[in-house]
Amino acid sequence: MSTAALWRHFVDLLPHRDDYRDVKRTWRRDALAGVTVGIVALPLALAFGVSSGAGAEAGLITAIIAGIVAAVFGGSNVQVSGPTGAMVVVLGPIIANYGIRALGVVCVLAGAMVLAMGLCRLGQLVSFIPWPVIEGFTLGIAVIIFLQQVPAAFGVAAGPSSNAFLAALQAAPGIDWSVAGWTLGIVALVVAIMLLTPRITRAVPGSIIAIVMAAAAAAVLRLPVATIGELPDALPAPSMPTAGLETWIALLGPAFTVAMLAAIESLLSARVAASISDTGQVLADRELVGQGLASIAAGFFGGMPATGAIARTAVNIRSGGRTRLAAVVHAVVLLGVVYLASQAVATIPLAALAGVLMVTSVKMVPVRAMRVILTSTRSAAAIFVLTALVTVSVDLIYAVGIGILAAAFFSLRALAKSSGVHRQELPGPAQPGDERIAVFRIDGALFFGAAERVLARVEATQGVSVVVLRMSQVQILDATGAQALTELVTALEGRGITVLIKGIRASHMKLATRVGVIDSLRVTEHLFDDLDEAVAHARSHVARELAAAAG
Structure with missing residues (x-):
């Protein structure tokens, strides 16, 4: 300053x-x-x-x-x-x-x-x-x-x-x-x-x-x-x-x-x-x-x-x-x-x-506040009761600290539950080889409390040649989430599966670059802003594989 x-x-x-x-x-x-x-x-x-x-x-x-x-x-x-x-x-x-x-x-x-x-x-x-x-x-x-x-x-x-x-x-x-x-x-x-x-x-x-x-x-x-x-x-x-x-x-x-x-x-x-x-x-x-x-x-x-x-x-x-x-x-x-x-x-x-x-x-x-809190959510009721009990039995400042920690725990748990990964159908008419392409939409928060659980499903994917990761719905990305994403891309590429990433938010790009998400891609051209372009690239990649196998 x-x-x-x-x-x-x-x-x-x-x-x-x-x-x-x-x-x-x-x-x-x-x-x-x-x-x-x-x-x-x-x-x-x-x-x-x-x-x-x-x-x-x-x-x-x-x-x-x-x-x-x-x-x-x-x-x-x-x-x-x-x-x-x-x-x-x-x-x-x-x-x-x-x-x-x-x-x-x-x-x-x-x-x-x-x-x-x-x-x-x-x-x-x-x-x-x-x-x-x-x-x-x-x-x-x-x-x-x-x-x-x-x-x-x-x-x-x-x-x-x-x-x-x-x-x-x-x-x-x-x-x-x-x-x-x-x-x-x-x-x-x-x-x-x-x-x-x-x-x-x-x-x-x-x-x-x-x-x-x-x-x-x-x-x-x-x-x-x-x-x-x-x-x-x-x-x-x-x-x-x-x-x-x-x-x-x-x-x-x-x-x-x-x-x-x-x-x-x-x-x-x-x-x-x-x-x-x-x-x-x-x-x-x-x-x-x-x-x-x-x-x-x-x-x-x-x-x-x-x-x-x-x-x-x-x-x-x-x-x-x-x-x-x-x-x-x-x-x-x-x-x-x-x-x-x-x-x-x-x-x-x-x-x-x-x-x-x-x-x-x-x-x-x-x-009135007691009535509202105790009938709102179980987490709010638990935080309220815990804070009151610690205040009476231990110490006021400890009570505030423990109450905040409990609230943080419940908030992180709710945030983790809101995170998920969903496999989606490819857009447009079906084409030969589409079964070798997997499109996954990642939702919510990719952070330390949910990253490994969310990405484990993607890593377990079998029988595909290309994985498209849709990132536009990721609201939160922290260093742990970015590292887990880097490890996922590296693992899939190591198995011979091409990874395409679509829609990383501008606010997340600096972190993704610093942690190594972008470098873990086979080429930087595998980063897309449009889903149709990503799928078209994936289909061309599969088409080349099928042509090579047939030849």
Whole structure:
């Protein structure tokens, strides 16, 4: 790439004046949408922070700092970023294994990796993730988030296992039923309010009403339940995460997992947002740059790695958000909570946040997509189920990788099945010696998964003097297919059978020439563009053989 092209690419990744060209026309709707999203984001930010083990403060800081940075530098006009359930699932084991001091290091490392992905123009790779993998991944995350809230719902700490199901089981012996009755009651209250509120009003999010009611009940009744606890009344001063070189090196692997998840989730969220709104295209590489910078900034302020949040982004769009101003306002609303309402937020019971996340996780389950996928094809259903199971039982990034590999396997198998070879009748009136000519039409893909099987039938042909290979219907030709074709022609010619090739596509000719298909022909004149000409040549060849035999 030329220096000028590199410079243009770099400039495209920076904020533009055009990002705000519609603000004069939409600022009222943007501001209202930002306030609405801020209210929705508050309980989620607190809950995700607590659930990850980083604390409510980290979740709130992430929603503020990362929300602003990603809005300004990201590639979507309506994306809202912050802590998400998928990130919580990954961060929990990291904090448990390396301690809370690792959080800032992981933020900076993962953010730098995501930033590098954007600079290297890897933003379009997410388009290669199949739909069943995405939905299986989403289902798995929903299950994990729900399981993670079970210990908090019973008022106990989660077990030491990094697997959410096992951690919930390990927590069971520590349940104190004199406390668990109250925490379960709070969870039930929160769930009931969140389910009933939309039927009464949509002016105020049910999650906000639920946690206000739960906090009030806990305070008035003086319930023996754990609360969020003291929160800062101002943002902390930014500072570089402090850790030894060994710690930074040890956290490279976990940070890579976080980075991959941040990139995948952010790009998927932005893509969904673009599909449900008319607010401009998503600049995938710039989105990665914005998310990388957002995580780095969050790490300097004591936050968590951030990603695009599809739920909050959808609320933004439904509330009328059209420009980046909405996401900025959402962060400012949360900043106001820190400076004006931190003492009130500190009294929220942890069980109330668990209830919020339980409802959120259930709403994440892609019911319609599950129904469609499971009734579509067996391969799609298998990919969906496999991805979900690996997500829950092993690891999120492994799940995506295994899901993509499974999808590739099924796709290659289907492609191989679509490939075939068919012997055809010669065109025109029959002539003497036609039985010594075999015309084979090769269809589909001549690639590593099908080449030998397809061409084996041609090689097994007996009792002919000329074989005509029709290649015009070959859609795909790879190096393995070209090599197998070369070996076939060489083998037939070695048996004294003349091979004529008709209709190699122009796009395949360079590969066929380099691998040796053309050189394997007896003469280059045995390459034809027209079937009638190829058959006429074959008949003349057979006629000469018959004349020589008769003479």
